[in-house]
Amino acid sequence: MKHLLILLILDVLCGSVVIAQSNQAIFDEANTHFENGELSSAMSMYRILEQEEQVSGALFLNMGIVAVQLDSMGLAKYYFQKSAEFEETEDRAHIALEYVSSQFSRQSATLPKLPWDRAVEWMIGTPTAYGVFITGFIVVSIGLILLYFSWFYSLQYKNTRWAISSLLATGSVILLLSFYVDYVDQRYDDGVLVVSSKRVLQSPDEQANLVSIAYEGYSVIVDQWNSAKQDNWLYIRLGNGQFGWIGNEGIKTL
Numbered sequence: 001m002k003h004l005l006i007l008l009i010l011d012v013l014c015g016s017v018v019i020a021q022s023n024q025a026i027f028d029e030a031n032t033h034f035e036n037g038e039l040s041s042a043m044s045m046y047r048i049l050e051q052e053e054q055v056s057g058a059l060f061l062n063m064g065i066v067a068v069q070l071d072s073m074g075l076a077k078y079y080f081q082k083s084a085e086f087e088e089t090e091d092r093a094h095i096a097l098e099y100v101s102s103q104f105s106r107q108s109a110t111l112p113k114l115p116w117d118r119a120v121e122w123m124i125g126t127p128t129a130y131g132v133f134i135t136g137f138i139v140v141s142i143g144l145i146l147l148y149f150s151w152f153y154s155l156q157y158k159n160t161r162w163a164i165s166s167l168l169a170t171g172s173v174i175l176l177l178s179f180y181v182d183y184v185d186q187r188y189d190d191g192v193l194v195v196s197s198k199r200v201l202q203s204p205d206e207q208a209n210l211v212s213i214a215y216e217g218y219s220v221i222v223d224q225w226n227s228a229k230q231d232n233w234l235y236i237r238l239g240n241g242q243f244g245w246i247g248n249e250g251i252k253t254l
Contacts, residue, residue: 023048023049023052023054026045026048026049027045027046027049027054027059029045030045030046030049031062033045034066039069039070040070042066043063043066043070046059046062046063046066050063055082056086056088057083057085057086057087057088057089057090057093058083058089060079060080060082060083060089060093061079061080061089061092061093061096063079064076064077064078064079064080064082064083064093064096064100065096067079068096068099068100072194073100073103073216073217074192074193074194074195074216074217074252075194075252076096076100077097077100077192077194077217078192078194078252078254080093080097080100081093081097081190081192081254082254083096084097100217101217104216104217106215106216106217108214108215108217108218108219108238108240109239110239110240111239111240111241120180120184123177123181124181124184124185128181128185129178129179129181129185130178132177132178132181133175133178133179135174136171136172136173136174136175136176136177136178137171137175138171139167139170139171139174140167140168140171140172140175141171142167142171143164143165143166143167143168143171144168146160146163146164146167147164147168150164186224187223187225188222188223188224189221189222189224189253189254190219190220190221190222190253190254191219191220191222191234191236191251191252191253191254192217192218192219192220192251192252193214193215193216193217193218193220193250193251194216194250194251194252195216195249195250196216197213197214197215197216198213198214198246198247198250198251199213199214199246200213200214200236200238200242200244200245201244201245202244202245203245204230204233204235204245205245208245211242211243211244212238212240212242212244214236214238214246218238218239219239220236220237220238220239220246221236221237222234222235222236222251222253223235223236223237227248230245232247232248232249233245233246233247233248234246234247234248234251
């Protein structure tokens with residue numbers, strides 16, 4: 001499996017990457033370092049592009065495989081998850097994630113997501129909060145148009161009143177849902193632990209009671225609003241449903 005993972009990079013190295021022309025030379029040079037086994041140099045140059053937001057699925061896939069070769073599996077998981085967000089590298093990134101997940105000596109207990117949570121997660125990623133809002137606005141507008149015609153043109157169609165009420169109620173619910181989806185999207189971020197282990201505490205204090213220990217590769221949910229209240233700390237939810245505070249160093253948010 002590891003050899004298959006390494007081979008995933010070949011198509012990326014040979015393919016075209018849409019980045020600014022001024023940074024293409026950096027990407028090409030980083031790839032040369034990678035092919036020559038100069039992994040630290042390659043990662044440093046890839047990070048220049050990452051910091052300048054000249055990113056692509058190929059860039060993150062390369063960074064993930066370099067991290068694997070550097071035996072930094074948590075960091076590799078983070079970059080493969082970033083790469084999976086791009087259509088051109090999604091399939092290869094998921095193969096790489098399967099390999100990386102099998103390498104962690106400690107696996108976190110994970111509660112299954114409720115159908116409601118899965119639905120909200122889908123709406124954040126696919127139609128987005130804006131798309132949900134537009135859908136609700138259209139439904140409400142149709143209801144208002146029908147209401148207008150019923151007032152001024154005395155519509156006598158059977159069930160007209162029921163249809164108008166249903167459209168207005170459904171549209172209003174969808175509009176409210178769009179605000180909730182935006183709230184969740186703004187407040188919570190997925191994160192990955194990229195260091196060997198971190199203590200999760202009841203409060204943002206090194207002397208606080210221990211909630212749990214998070215290990216490299218653990219996926220967490222970061223509450224950005226609560227985290228903003230404390231410098232150098234993040235308020236997180238572990239996969240098993242436990243909440244607590246953790247030092248922000250060593251956590252990468254997606």
